[in-house]
Amino acid sequence: MLDPVVRPPAVGDQLSDDLASLRIDRDDPPPASARARRAPTNPSGGGSGIVRYAFVALLLGGVAFGAVRAWPHLESRLFKTEVQTGEIVSASPAQGATTVTATGYVIALTSARVSSRVPGRVAAVRVREGDVVRAGQVMLELDATDVRSTIAAARARVAAASARVAIARANLADGRQQLERQRRLAESGAVSRQVVEDLQARLSPLEASVAAAAAEVRALQADVNVQSATLSLLTIRAPFDGTVVNRPPRPGELLGSELMAGSIIELADFASMVAEVDVPEGRLGLVRVGGPCEVALDAFPGRRFRATVQETGHRVDRSKATVAVRVRFVDPMEGVLPDMAARVSFLTQPLTPEMLRAAQRTLVPAAAVTTRNGARAVLVLDNNTVHVRPVNLGPMSGDAYELIEGPPPGTRVVLRPPATLGEANPVREANR
Numbered sequence: 016m017l018d019p020v021v022r023p024p025a026v027g028d029q030l031s032d033d034l035a036s037l038r039i040d041r042d043d044p045p046p047a048s049a050r051a052r053r054a055p056t057n058p059s060g061g062g063s064g065i066v067r068y069a070f071v072a073l074l075l076g077g078v079a080f081g082a083v084r085a086w087p088h089l090e091s092r093l094f095k096t097e098v099q100t101g102e103i104v105s106a107s108p109a110q111g112a113t114t115v116t117a118t119g120y121v122i123a124l125t126s127a128r129v130s131s132r133v134p135g136r137v138a139a140v141r142v143r144e145g146d147v148v149r150a151g152q153v154m155l156e157l158d159a160t161d162v163r164s165t166i167a168a169a170r171a172r173v174a175a176a177s178a179r180v181a182i183a184r185a186n187l188a189d190g191r192q193q194l195e196r197q198r199r200l201a202e203s204g205a206v207s208r209q210v211v212e213d214l215q216a217r218l219s220p221l222e223a224s225v226a227a228a229a230a231e232v233r234a235l236q237a238d239v240n241v242q243s244a245t246l247s248l249l250t251i252r253a254p255f256d257g258t259v260v261n262r263p264p265r266p267g268e269l270l271g272s273e274l275m276a277g278s279i280i281e282l283a284d285f286a287s288m289v290a291e292v293d294v295p296e297g298r299l300g301l302v303r304v305g306g307p308c309e310v311a312l313d314a315f316p317g318r319r320f321r322a323t324v325q326e327t328g329h330r331v332d333r334s335k336a337t338v339a340v341r342v343r344f345v346d347p348m349e350g351v352l353p354d355m356a357a358r359v360s361f362l363t364q365p366l367t368p369e370m371l372r373a374a375q376r377t378l379v380p381a382a383a384v385t386t387r388n389g390a391r392a393v394l395v396l397d398n399n400t401v402h403v404r405p406v407n408l409g410p411m412s413g414d415a416y417e418l419i420e421g422p423p424p425g426t427r428v429v430l431r432p433p434a435t436l437g438e439a440n441p442v443r444e445a446n447r
Contacts, residue, residue, distance in 0.1 A: 095443040099430040100396055101380040103422055106412070107309055107319060107360060108373040114301040115361040117340065119292030121312070123353045125255060125284035131157060133248050134271025137264050142280070144262045148253040154280055155251040155263065157270065162249065166242040173235040180228035187221040194218065257282040260353065283353055288344070289325060290357040293337035302327065307365040308342045313356040316424060317375065321345040321366050322359070378415040379406065383428040387437075394429040394436060395422055396444070401429055403438050 107113075135157030142154045194214040200206045261281040264270060270279075290310050294302055302324060310320040321344075328339035342359055344351070383393045387403050394401040409417030422428070429442065436442070 095399070095441045096433065096436055097445045098396075098401075098432065098436070098442045100427050100444050101383055101430050103377060103379045103418060103424050103426045103428060105311065105316060105424040106376045106378045106415075107311065108370045108375070112362045112364050113309075113360040114363055115294060115298045116358065117292035117294045117361075118356070118358050119290060119339075121288055121351060121353055121355040121357055122291050123283035123285065124287040124289060125257065126287075126353070127254055127257075127282050128279050129154065129251060129254065129282055130279035131155075131248065131251055131270045133157075133245055134269070135159075135249055137266050137268045137270060140263050140266060142259050142263055144259055146259045148257060148259065148282070150253055150255050152253045153250055154253055154259070157249040157251075159246055159249045162242060162246045166239060166246065169235060169239040169242055173232060173239060176228060176232040176235050180225065180232055183221065183225040183228045187218070187225050190214065190218050190221050251280070253282060255282070255284060257284040285348065285351075285353075288348060288351060288353065289341045290322065290344070290359055291339055291341050292357065292359045293332070293335060294327075294340045294361075296331055296336045296338055299327070299338050299340075302340055302361050307362045309360040309362060309366055310342065310344065311358045311360075311375075312351065313358075313425065314352075315350065319366075319371060319375070320348070320351075321371070324361070376412075377418040377421075377424055378412060379408070379418045379421065379428065380415050380430060381411065382414070382430040383432075384408065384416060385432050393421065394432045396427040396429060396442065399441060399443065401432070401436060401438070401440050401442055 137155065138158040139156040140154075141152075141156070142148060148154060194211065197206055197211050197214055201208050201211045259280060260283050261279075263280050304324050304326060306324045308322040308324060310322045312318065312320070322342040323345060325341045325343040327341075331338055340359075379393060384391055384406065385394065386392065387405075390405055391408060392403050392405050395404050404422055406421035407419040409419050411417075429436065
């Protein structure tokens with residue numbers, strides 16, 4: 016009996032069987048061993064993960080909510096808020112009669128910067144700052160030693176030249192005398208005519224020497240006059256009645272050099288002082304020459320001065336669209352100094368004695384009043400930073416409150432401040 020022949024499997028059949036063994040049957044459940052490996056070892060682990068996820072979500076939500084609520088305050092601290100500003104002002108009892116208000120400065124129409132026309136060292140100072148001087152009064156003397164020496168030498172040269180003139184004239188007189196003597200002798204025949212002619216020819220050089228010596232004297236005398244004029248310039252005198260408004264140079268200082276170019280005496284006539292203000296071009300028609308005014312000076316918050324319009328300018332400042340107007344003080348100007356800041360109110364009627372005696376009121380814009388920590392306050396602007404200042408307000412007048420207690424007049428305040436703007440926040444003025 017023949018044994019059956021065992022054939023090796025074909026290569027293709029073997030590959031098919033291998034691929035079939037790798038196929039995943041998704042319909043059949045996984046083996047028990049696989050399910051056992053995937054099963055959680057801790058039955059309560061699923062609930063713990065949910066709690067953890069919920070806690071993280073709650074924490075992130077709280078952070079986001081806090082950031083949204085705190086962002087306006089943080090933004091006001093980190094970035095400059097753009098704000099509109101106003102000013103706390105002093106209101107005069109004549110406020111109702113005011114047509115135009117303008118600001119400017121007090122100036123002296125008669126003023127001068129008196130200096131030396133020649134360089135020199137200060138020898139003596141005859142005035143001090145604040146002294147009242149009269150026209151022609153000596154204020155300063157420079158060292159004149161060198162100039163006096165020069166004048167003495169020039170006068171000596173003049174004397175020597177004058178002596179030469181005298182000698183030349185004596186020689187000319189002697190020549191004329193000899194000529195006259197020889198002419199008489201020639202007429203009598205004692206001498207020849209040739210001698211007379213020789214003497215006649217010698218007179219011309221003698222006359223020329225006299226003229227030259229006289230011209231030299233005049234030239235040297237002119238030099239003396241120049242040096243004398245220079246000597247007079249070393250004494251500095253007041254050109255008009257006025258007040259010394261700066262510190263004069265000290266003895267020993269050198270005038271006329273680049274280092275001491277500013278060492279001069281400033282003189283101002285206080286009687287000629289006026290207030291010069293810039294009136295907007297569009298409101299110039301409300302100002303008339305001779306019209307009544309009220310002048311308030313920053314240096315004297317409680318004082319007011321009556322004034323009248325003296326003159327208006329003759330040209331418009333293009334850059335500011337304003338015209339300069341000068342007003343003359345009517346009341347005594349005791350204590351008023353040049354360059355003081357002035358606020359001029361142009362009125363429809365003159366100030367009465369009752370108006371002058373009435374006290375001024377301080378007004379704060381109503382738009383600047385806000386509430387901070389349950390109290391009325393304003394936000395004061397100081398070097399692009401705001402500060403909260405409490406205020407005590409009186410009755411309202413127009414669009415402003417009377418300020419009983421609070422910042423002084425001239426203080427800049429924020430108008431309509433946002434609620435997020437607080438102490439020490441940086442700001443930027445939108446109207447600047």
